Amino acid sequence: MSDILFSVDNHVANVRLNRPQGLNAITSEMDDALLDCWNEINNNPDIWAVILSAEGEKGFCIGADVSGGAERKSRMALGGGLTGIGGPLVTCKKPMVAAVQGFCVGGGFELAMCADIIVAADNAQFGLPETKVGIIGECGVVHRAIRQLPYHIAMQLILTGERIKADEARHYGLVNEVVPYADLAEAAARWAGKLNAASPLAVQAAKAAVLGRLGHPLEVALMTRFEQIEEYAATEDKKEGERAGAERRKPVWTGR
Secondary structure (H helix, E strand, O other): OOOEEEEEEOOEEEEEEOOHHHOOOEOHHHHHHHHHHHHHHHHOOOOOEEEEEEOOOOEEEOOEOOOOOOOOOOOOOOOOOOOOOOOOOOOOOOOEEEEEOEEEEOHHHHHHHOOOEEEEEOOOEEEOOOHHHOOOOOOHHHHHHHHHOOHHHHHHHHHHOOEEEHHHHHHOOOOOEEEOHHHHHHHHHHHHHHHHHOOHHHHHHHHHHHHHOOOOOHHHHHHOOOHHHHHHOOOHHHHHHHHHHHHOOOOOOOOO
16 A cells, blocks of 8 residues: 555545555655645645544644655655655645644644644654754754744753653643544544534635734735735625525535
């Protein structure tokens, strides 16, 4: 079977790391396959949300596979470009849920932080082990950690190499929900359902606006005109939302 599994069901793309024997460490071939996934997700209007998950209870992902010592075939960022580590950044335009279990460390931690929603199994552990083992390289993960966690907690992880458990991660706002491992897939699907209950085009426009001005001062963000939001005003989904409100019913979105 492939080390990356991809399927689409009811407007939800499922991307699954399928190399549990290596704790889902990402090989060059997996990078290539993941890039194909993100391109299909971004370009397919019938995909409205994404679930990123991994096979095996012991680990979500431990980052790049360095066991073989082989050089990467291309300067692709880790995770098919999603992380921006080591190459060009590819942004997933659709809302993404990461379903995390077991070890979620290094580049795997970075991969999870690329998601918009994180659901964690109660056995999940998040960490940045690089300094603890005397390794530090292209470290995009530290920049995400310092933006998504309180300063002192992020620096604790970065400087000591220690891990935090799922409940701690939720306490610090990194994780949206913690569930038993047996319920992880169901919880991720539930979150994807919540995302798809909203207008898919409005959700995508909102995500683009947030990410487009994330690193700018508030006054700059407030003065920015967002083309994707303006384009949404002429869509069928915008009209459907208005009709559904007037008719007091749930809207039926088409993503058009």
